[in-house]
């Protein structure tokens with residue numbers, strides 16, 4: 001399929017390259033490092049070779065979310081966003097940008113989101129899960145009350161918000177102790193991010209701000225497969241109100257969420273997601289440079305779905321959501 005749009009695709013700057021160093025064996029680190037720094041060369045060749053017209057770029061992870069000092073986080077976000085805006089300006093026909101945001105300080109995050117959307121022409125924001133705030137061990141999830149003004153601004157700016165994974169802190173992830181193979185994309189990213197998304201859904205946030213659009217990668221981080229169980233636990237027990245939202249969790253998932261295929265190139269999983277959230281809410285993505293664009297495209301271009309759905313998932317949904325037309 002030609003004309004595809006992909007949107008969980010990362011780059012790094014010198015200040016954040018170290019954040020990705022742990023995610024590749026030493027032998028392939030030079031390759032990953034060069035992929036992260038490149039924007040205008042190999043990245044465009046990969047897009048050309050695989051029918052990708054537009055890539056929405058975002059900073060690597062956890063980066064800004066792992067800088068506990070709000071001023072340091074804000075300076076880093078602004079630097080990365082300015083750099084990204086320069087790079088997008090070189091090829092506005094092929095690239096767009098997601099804002100990195102200093103969620104350590106909601107007022108700074110609001111100001112930076114506004115700057116990125118209004119002055120830099122970005123199409124939304126990508127945030128790497130919880131933020132460490134003040135010190136390394138203190139974390140803030142985005143359902144916390146201090147973030148409600150931020151969400152109001154995201155809704156007012158019509159800014160889609162990509163909730164991207166990060167690992168839990170070692171002290172908080174005891175189930176993973178002694179099992180480093182489970183960290184990162186294998187399992188911990190998905191579990192951490194799925195729970196974070198459920199926290200948002202169960203917080204009443206989407207009753208207050210029904211216009212918010214949240215994007216999850218990796219085929220929805222397992223949520224489509226488990227959504228029925230979340231809403232139907234212990235079905236015979238009446239009057240079991242167990243979260244703060246006014247509606248069922250799946251109502252928020254279906255109305256306020258989009259998912260992408262990043263790093264999860266599996267037809268069985270895609271079909272399940274299509275049956276839960278519909279092909280109107282799924283967008284093709286790769287997760288470059290951690291996954292290969294050719295692996296993603298070869299799977300997606302040939303997978304057994306209707307051509308109408310392929311067009312929506314591969315291009316049309318993103319064109320509409322990000323107003324790329």
Ligand code: MN
Nearest residue numbers: 008010164287
């Ligand atoms: Mn990613």
